[in-house]
Amino acid sequence: MRVQIREVALRDGLQIEKPIPLSAKLELLAAVAATGVREVEATAFVSPSKVPSMADAAELAAHLHDYPDIEFSALVASPNGAKRAVAAGLRSIEYVVAASDAFSQANVGRGSAEATEQIDDIVAIAHDADVTVEVIVATAWDCPFAGPTPPQRVLDIAAFACDHGVDRFAIADTIGTTTPGRVSSLIAQLRPVIDELPLGGHFHNTRGAGLASAYAAVQAGVTRLDASVGGLGGCPFAPGATGNIATEDLVYLLRDSGIEVDVDLQAAVAAAEVARSVVGHDLPSALLRAGDRITS
Amino acid sequence: MRVQIREVALRDGLQIEKPIPLSAKLELLAAVAATGVREVEATAFVSPSKVPSMADAAELAAHLHDYPDIEFSALVASPNGAKRAVAAGLRSIEYVVAASDAFSQANVGRGSAEATEQIDDIVAIAHDADVTVEVIVATAWDCPFAGPTPPQRVLDIAAFACDHGVDRFAIADTIGTTTPGRVSSLIAQLRPVIDELPLGGHFHNTRGAGLASAYAAVQAGVTRLDASVGGLGGCPFAPGATGNIATEDLVYLLRDSGIEVDVDLQAAVAAAEVARSVVGHDLPSALLRAGDRITS
Numbered sequence: 001m002r003v004q005i006r007e008v009a010l011r012d013g014l015q016i017e018k019p020i021p022l023s024a025k026l027e028l029l030a031a032v033a034a035t036g037v038r039e040v041e042a043t044a045f046v047s048p049s050k051v052p053s054m055a056d057a058a059e060l061a062a063h064l065h066d067y068p069d070i071e072f073s074a075l076v077a078s079p080n081g082a083k084r085a086v087a088a089g090l091r092s093i094e095y096v097v098a099a100s101d102a103f104s105q106a107n108v109g110r111g112s113a114e115a116t117e118q119i120d121d122i123v124a125i126a127h128d129a130d131v132t133v134e135v136i137v138a139t140a141w142d143c144p145f146a147g148p149t150p151p152q153r154v155l156d157i158a159a160f161a162c163d164h165g166v167d168r169f170a171i172a173d174t175i176g177t178t179t180p181g182r183v184s185s186l187i188a189q190l191r192p193v194i195d196e197l198p199l200g201g202h203f204h205n206t207r208g209a210g211l212a213s214a215y216a217a218v219q220a221g222v223t224r225l226d227a228s229v230g231g232l233g234g235c236p237f238a239p240g241a242t243g244n245i246a247t248e249d250l251v252y253l254l255r256d257s258g259i260e261v262d263v264d265l266q267a268a269v270a271a272a273e274v275a276r277s278v279v280g281h282d283l284p285s286a287l288l289r290a291g292d293r294i295t296s
Numbered sequence: 297m298r299v300q301i302r303e304v305a306l307r308d309g310l311q312i313e314k315p316i317p318l319s320a321k322l323e324l325l326a327a328v329a330a331t332g333v334r335e336v337e338a339t340a341f342v343s344p345s346k347v348p349s350m351a352d353a354a355e356l357a358a359h360l361h362d363y364p365d366i367e368f369s370a371l372v373a374s375p376n377g378a379k380r381a382v383a384a385g386l387r388s389i390e391y392v393v394a395a396s397d398a399f400s401q402a403n404v405g406r407g408s409a410e411a412t413e414q415i416d417d418i419v420a421i422a423h424d425a426d427v428t429v430e431v432i433v434a435t436a437w438d439c440p441f442a443g444p445t446p447p448q449r450v451l452d453i454a455a456f457a458c459d460h461g462v463d464r465f466a467i468a469d470t471i472g473t474t475t476p477g478r479v480s481s482l483i484a485q486l487r488p489v490i491d492e493l494p495l496g497g498h499f500h501n502t503r504g505a506g507l508a509s510a511y512a513a514v515q516a517g518v519t520r521l522d523a524s525v526g527g528l529g530g531c532p533f534a535p536g537a538t539g540n541i542a543t544e545d546l547v548y549l550l551r552d553s554g555i556e557v558d559v560d561l562q563a564a565v566a567a568a569e570v571a572r573s574v575v576g577h578d579l580p581s582a583l584l585r586a587g588d589r590i591t592s
Contacts (some may be wrong), residue, residue: 032357076383142589156483177554177589179548180549182552205504206586207548207549207582207589208501208582209545209549211504212476215476215508215511223472249503249504253475253476256478257478258477280492286503287504
């Protein structure tokens with residue numbers, strides 16, 4: 001079995017941090033690239049006033065051709081963001097749709113249904129430029145404002161996304177509340193809707209269950225997982241959200257469970273150290289403290 | 297599905313701490329009892345000079361009849377410890393055997409084979425007094441000194457334990473290195489050896505995979521899990537070992553995954569706060585920081 005890890009430290013990881021210089025991002029990017037990871041979420045083309053840490057998206061994008069072996073993606077929250085991403089040379093974009101109306105309103109100023117309909121425009125913008133589109137459903141299990149998300153909301157977004165030709169689909173536990181049982185259940189309901197479409201998972205470790213949920217997702221058929229070195233990250237619009245699952249903790253868990261990944265464990269720990277250095281504070285990664293079992 | 301949680305904060309949780317007064321242990325015990333948990337590992341009858349935090353084992357045992365609804369157990373490391381536990385009125389003992397020779401020597405001053413043979417004496421001492429015996433295999437996956445443990449070592453101890461009439465069997469990830477795939481694999485190998493004997497799991501979250509491993513164990517047929525409120529604990533003889541899986545994090549994960557437990561989540565968080573207070577330092581529990589999803 002094989003899982004594709006997408007490194008999200010540069011986007012989801014840095015999003016909640018105060019802006020760091022482009023040179024520091026490039027240092028982190030070099031460390032991330034050295035892990036062998038094949039997919040990297042590089043930045044977000046969103047409102048610079050709402051997310052100042054991503055204001056340098058186009059500048060950063062100009063440096064991505066230094067790494068021809070990595071497929072870079074950028075997050076967008078609107079057709080306008082998609083246009084900016086395409087213009088900046090990105091070959092892959094992620095469009096986030098919140099399944100919760102309350103979260104969607106707080107996040108992008110429009111409801112979930114309206115955000116879902118924009119998939120159509122975004123796919124058109126991207127595919128016209130031969131750029132791939134992934135739809136990521138935020139608050140796929142719970143919303144910090146509205147509580148549990150009815151699974152049917154996620155299924156409806158998935159059906160719309162499939163009907164409009166997206167290339168990949170993913171479900172995100174935005175506030176880190178889901179658990180393995182709920183993950184398995186939602187994926188079992190999703191699979192008939194998305195059929196053979198590649199399915200990804202995005203988990204936060206806020207309540208300790210992030211890695212257990214990620215593993216449950218893999219057992220249920222997810223072949224793509226987001227993670228950030230050091231467990232850097234959170235969500236500025238999600239109260240209490242802290243910590244993506246750490247790339248190195250995920251690699252450790254998957255590797256020793258017999259699942260193949262591209263990412264080298266020691267290089268991921270080294271990249272986590274760079275992440276800790278560029279943000280200037282401690283990070284929640286377990287491996288960063290404890291080390292690999294071989295060297296413990 | 298139902299999982300029996302055994303609360304180990306008072307033993308494994310406090311073992312590595314500097315000794316706290318009996319009154320503080322009784323305060324923690326009262327908080328733990330209020331969670332509704334049905335099994336509590338109360339103390340250890342071991343060398344007071346090697347484990348000074350457990351020197352008050354007999355004194356503590358005298359207070360356990362205040363909680364008639366809880367089944368208390370105590371850890372022992374030798375026949376002499378078993379005699380002391382029985383004399384102190386314990387109705388259930390756990391005998392720990394390390395699968396690794398190097399760990400066994402460091403821990404109790406004799407090799408794994410010799411420690412295994414003592415199961416015979418310990419079962420005789422316990423059963424003569426109508427006391428139940430659980431054998432727990434320490435370093436069931438990895439040893440901090442010798443590296444990976446050959447699974448056959450664990451199977452051999454299990455076979456010996458079964459042949460000598462133990463009442464329960466458990467496998468412990470003493471240094472927090474195992475992962476879900478290795479857990480599933482070892483349990484699949486164990487089941488034919490132990491047949492219908494109740495099987496428990498003991499996991500540490502040292503490398504972030506503790507809860508994922510616990511959930512994998514449940515899926516593979518484990519019906520008993522150790523956990524400590526707040527994630528209190530470690531092992532004084534295991535370099536780098538930190539943090540049992542936190543009771544409240546485990547309850548959150550199991551409850552939301554549709555698995556029944558006796559322990560009340562809010563009461564477990566309250567007990568974790570007591571644990572933090574009695575040891576006087578922060579604890580690794582995720583729920584203690586983030587709270588339940590309902591209240592987030």
